[in-house]
Amino acid sequence: MEPVVFDGCFGWLHPATGRHGVVLCNPFGYDALCTHRGWRRLAERLAASGMPVLRFDYPGAGDSLGDEEDPGRIEAWIDSIAGAVRHLRERTGVGQVSLCGLRLGATLAALAGERIGDIDGLVLLSPALSGRNYLRELRAHRQSWLSTPAGMSADPIPETAAYVEAFGFGLHGDDIARLGAVDLRADTKAPARRVLLLDASDRVRAGALVDHYAAHGVAVERQSFGEADRFMVEALYSEEPVVAFDAVTQWLADAPPREDACAAPAFAPRVWEEPQLAAADFVEQPVIFGDYFGVHCESAAPRADAPAVLFLNTGASHHIGDGRIFVLFARRLAALGITSLRMDLGGLGDSTPAARSVTLDTIYSQESCSDAAAGADWLVARGHARVVVFGVCGGAFVGLHACAQHPHIVGSFGVNLQKFIWDGADRTPGTMGLACNRVLRQSALSLEKWKKVLRGETSLSRVARGLSQRLARTLTRRVADFVDATTGWSLAPSEARRLMQRIHAKGAEVRLVYGEYDLGLDELKIQFGAQMGGLRAFTRVRAAALPKLDHALFTQAAREAAMADARQWYFERFCQPQSQAEAAWHGPVPVARPRVAAERASQVTCSSHLDGAHQ
Numbered sequence: 375m376e377p378v379v380f381d382g383c384f385g386w387l388h389p390a391t392g393r394h395g396v397v398l399c400n401p402f403g404y405d406a407l408c409t410h411r412g413w414r415r416l417a418e419r420l421a422a423s424g425m426p427v428l429r430f431d432y433p434g435a436g437d438s439l440g441d442e443e444d445p446g447r448i449e450a451w452i453d454s455i456a457g458a459v460r461h462l463r464e465r466t467g468v469g470q471v472s473l474c475g476l477r478l479g480a481t482l483a484a485l486a487g488e489r490i491g492d493i494d495g496l497v498l499l500s501p502a503l504s505g506r507n508y509l510r511e512l513r514a515h516r517q518s519w520l521s522t523p524a525g526m527s528a529d530p531i532p533e534t535a536a537y538v539e540a541f542g543f544g545l546h547g548d549d550i551a552r553l554g555a556v557d558l559r560a561d562t563k564a565p566a567r568r569v570l571l572l573d574a575s576d577r578v579r580a581g582a583l584v585d586h587y588a589a590h591g592v593a594v595e596r597q598s599f600g601e602a603d604r605f606m607v608e609a610l611y612s613e614e615p616v617v618a619f620d621a622v623t624q625w626l627a628d629a630p631p632r633e634d635a636c637a638a639p640a641f642a643p644r645v646w647e648e649p650q651l652a653a654a655d656f657v658e659q660p661v662i663f664g665d666y667f668g669v670h671c672e673s674a675a676p677r678a679d680a681p682a683v684l685f686l687n688t689g690a691s692h693h694i695g696d697g698r699i700f701v702l703f704a705r706r707l708a709a710l711g712i713t714s715l716r717m718d719l720g721g722l723g724d725s726t727p728a729a730r731s732v733t734l735d736t737i738y739s740q741e742s743c744s745d746a747a748a749g750a751d752w753l754v755a756r757g758h759a760r761v762v763v764f765g766v767c768g769g770a771f772v773g774l775h776a777c778a779q780h781p782h783i784v785g786s787f788g789v790n791l792q793k794f795i796w797d798g799a800d801r802t803p804g805t806m807g808l809a810c811n812r813v814l815r816q817s818a819l820s821l822e823k824w825k826k827v828l829r830g831e832t833s834l835s836r837v838a839r840g841l842s843q844r845l846a847r848t849l850t851r852r853v854a855d856f857v858d859a860t861t862g863w864s865l866a867p868s869e870a871r872r873l874m875q876r877i878h879a880k881g882a883e884v885r886l887v888y889g890e891y892d893l894g895l896d897e898l899k900i901q902f903g904a905q906m907g908g909l910r911a912f913t914r915v916r917a918a919a920l921p922k923l924d925h926a927l928f929t930q931a932a933r934e935a936a937m938a939d940a941r942q943w944y945f946e947r948f949c950q951p952q953s954q955a956e957a958a959w960h961g962p963v964p965v966a967r968p969r970v971a972a973e974r975a976s977q978v979t980c981s982s983h984l985d986g987a988h989q
Contacts, residue, residue, distance in 0.1 A: 411690070480502070495566055667726070713758065771792070
C-alpha cells in the first residue's frame with residue numbers, strides 16, 4: 375500500500391492489476407477509530423483479489439486538512455467520495471468503480487453514488503438509513519457514557535445545542551440539520567447498478583430500502599451482518615468480521631465486466647509527486663521508515679531551540695488519537711514553530727504488517743518502547759537533537775519508558791497514565807478494572823447504586839475484592855518505604871521509583887496529568903504516597919489533576935485542557951520565554967492550584983510536584 379493525497383484528503387492506495395476498483399468510505403468519528411485495523415484488512419483482501427482499493431479520510435477528519443467545526447461537512451464528505459473515485463481512476467486506470475461504506479460511510483456512499491452516476495457496485499455495511507435516527511444514536515451513546523465513571527467530569531450537551539458528539543467526535547451547526555434530513559429511500563433511487571446490503575439492525579427499514587432499489591432496476595442482494603457488534607467496539611477489542619468481509623470480497627470480485635469498461639483505452643501510468651498536505655502554518659508528509667508509519671508535521675517557520683514532539687498511539691488506536699487530538703495538537707504546535715511526528719507503533723494503525731489482534735500485553739511491552747525509540751531515531755536523523763514524547767494512557771506508559779531509555783528523548787508528557795510498571799498480574803480482574811477510590815466513595819452514598827447491588831446488577835464481592843487488593847498494594851508499598859527510610863534495607867524495591875530515578879539521572883522532564891476521577895491517580899498515590907512524598911527526590915517530575923479531564927479525552931474541554939497544559943509545560947521547560955504570539959495562542963493558561971482530594975493545599979505545592987486543578 376502507498377500513501378496518497380488528493381483534494382486536501384489523505385488516503386491509502388492498495389494497488390492491484392484488475393480493471394475494477396473499489397473506494398472504501400469510512401464510518402464517522404469514533405467508529406472509524408475503532409474499525410481502522412479491520413477496515414485496512416478489507417482493503418488488503420480486495421487488493422489480493424485483484425481490485426485496486428483506495429481508502430481515505432474525509433475533509434476535516436483523520437489526517438486530511440480541515441476541522442470538524444468547518445461548515446458544510448456533510449456535503450464536503452459526499453464530494454470527497456467523488457474526488458476519491460476520480461483519483462482512483464486517474465491513478466490506476468480502472469474501467470469500473472464500486473463503493474463500499476460502513477455505517478455513516480455507507481450512507482454517504484449511497485448519496486455519492488446517486489450523485490456521481492456510473493457506479494458499478496455499492497456495498498452498504500450496516501448503513502444509517504435515517505439521519506435523524508443516527509443523530510439519536512450519537513446522543514444516546516454520549517448520554518450512556520456520561521453515566522460511567524469515565525464521563526463523570528463531563529457536562530451534558532442539550533439537545534437544542536448546535537453540537538452533537540459521541541466519544542470525542544462531533545457534528546456542528548447546519549450539518550446536524552443536513553444529516554437529520556437524510557433518508558436513503560427518499561434521497562436515492564439507483565446509486566449503483568448492483569447493491570449488496572449487510573444489515574445488523576433496523577431490519578424493517580432495510581427491507582424497504584431493498585424493495586425501493588429493486589423497483590428502480592437495481593440488482594439487490596441482502597445478507598445479515600451478525601459480526602457487527604464485535605467489530606464496532608474499542609480498537610483494542612475490535613474483531614475483523616471475517617464472514618462479512620469474505621462475502622463482500624466475493625460479491626465485488628464476481629461483478630460482471632462491463633463492455634464499455636473493457637473497451638476503455640489502455641492506461642498510461644505516470645509519475646506522481648510525493649504526497650503532501652500543506653496549509654499556512656505547516657506542511658505534512660506521510661513517512662514510512664522500516665516497518666513503521668508516521669505523519670511528519672513540519673512548521674513553516676521552525677524554531678531552532680524547540681525539541682520535536684513524538685506522538686504515540688493511544689491503546690490500539692491509530693495515529694490520529696481520540697477526538698483527533700494528535701492531528702489538532704500537531705498543527706497547533708506547528709503554528710508555534712514546533713515540528714512533530716505522529717507515529718504508529720509496530721503492528722498498529724498503518725505500520726506493516728498490521729497485527730491480527732492487539733492485547734494489553736502488546737501495548738505495555740518492551741517492543742512498543744523500542745518502536746517509540748525508532749520514531750525518536752527518525753526525528754534525530756532529520757536534525758532534531760532533542761525529542762519530547764506525548765501519549766495518552768498506554769501511550770503515556772510507552773513514552774515514559776522510552777524517555778528513560780533513549781538518549782535524545784528529553785521529556786515525556788503523559789495523560790492518565792494507568793501503570794508505571796506492567797506485569798502479568800495486572801491482566802487479572804481486580805484493581806485495574808475497578809473504578810477509582812473517589813468514584814467508589816460517591817457510589818457508596820448513592821441509593822441507586824445500592825439498588826443495583828440488590829438487583830444483582832453490580833457485584834459487591836468484586837468491588838470488595840478489588841479494594842482489598844488495592845489496599846494490600848498500598849500497605850505493602852508503605853511498609854517497604856518505612857523500612858527503607860529507617861534502616862536502609864530495601865525489602866521491596868519500587869520499580870516505579872527506579873524508573874523515575876533513571877529519568878531524573880539523565881536530566882529529562884516529566885509531566886503527568888490526570889482526570890480527577892481517573893484510576894491512574896490512585897496508582898500514582900500507591901506508588902508515591904498520598905502526599906506524593908515519593909516524588910520529592912525527582913525535581914523534574916511533576917504531576918497534576920486537571921478539571922474536566924476524562925480518561926480518553928472524549929470531550930472538547932478535556933482535549934483543550936490537556937493541550938493547554940502540555941503547551942505551557944513544553945515552553946517553560948524546553949524553550950526561551952514565550953513570545954507575544956505564543957502567549958496569544960488559546961489565551962493565557964490559568965495558573966494551576968494544588969488539588970487532589972485528600973491533600974491539603976498547603977502541603978501540595980510545586981516542591982512536592984503535585985500541582986493541579988482548580989477547586
